[in-house]
Amino acid sequence: KVVGYIKAGRDEGAELIAGGSRLTGEPYDGGNFIAPTVFGAVSDKMTIAREEIFGPVISAMPFDTLDEAVARANATPYGLAAGIFTTHLGTAHKLARRIKAGSVWVNMYHAIDPAVPFGGMKMSGYGREGGIEHLHEYLETKSVWIQTD
Known part of the structure; x- marks a missing residue:
């Protein structure tokens, strides 16, 4: 579900500043680990600004x-x-x-x-x-x- 929010952020035009992908390799293989993710250029109407994302994703909004x-x-x-x-x-x-x-x-x-x-x-x-x-x-x-x- 968190990956879906990251995709929505990209699709809706937010700027991916950091992260945005699954973590792989030991000890992450076999789990659902997402790199800490920061979006910029987020508008109030975007999904990532309006929804609760229970994962390491933030929208930096000045x-x-x-x-x-x-x-x-x-x-x-x-x-x-x-x-x-x-x-x-x-x-x-x-x-x-x-x-x-x-x-x-x-x-x-x-x-x-x-x-x-x-x-x-x-x-x-x-x-x-x-x-x-x-x-x-x-x-x-x-x-x-x-x-x-």
Whole structure:
């Protein structure tokens, strides 16, 4: 499936900057390993900009304002996670509040702790894994009223 996204990126006119192929040779033979892949010249309408790609593929898309960056991040129907890289902590807090994603990582990516809930927004995921929120997925509240007289 990841190879299909790479093909779609090329077919739709994105510029392949790095990667874009399966890894071969030991220890990769017999597996589904893809080289880390970076695309440039990506438009907001391209498949690789709008879909969740569960593989090592990123679309490097420049922006002029933070409002533009947030609008682009929120324009997709998915919202599993987002990454913000900045030297300004205040900017990170403002962006994290505005981006519609279940997890937002700042100056890192994919840190997960089982005690912290993880899950997406919009069409990403269902419910939360980890933390007390995960336990709530298995619970259903019931009220019972009994008159004793």
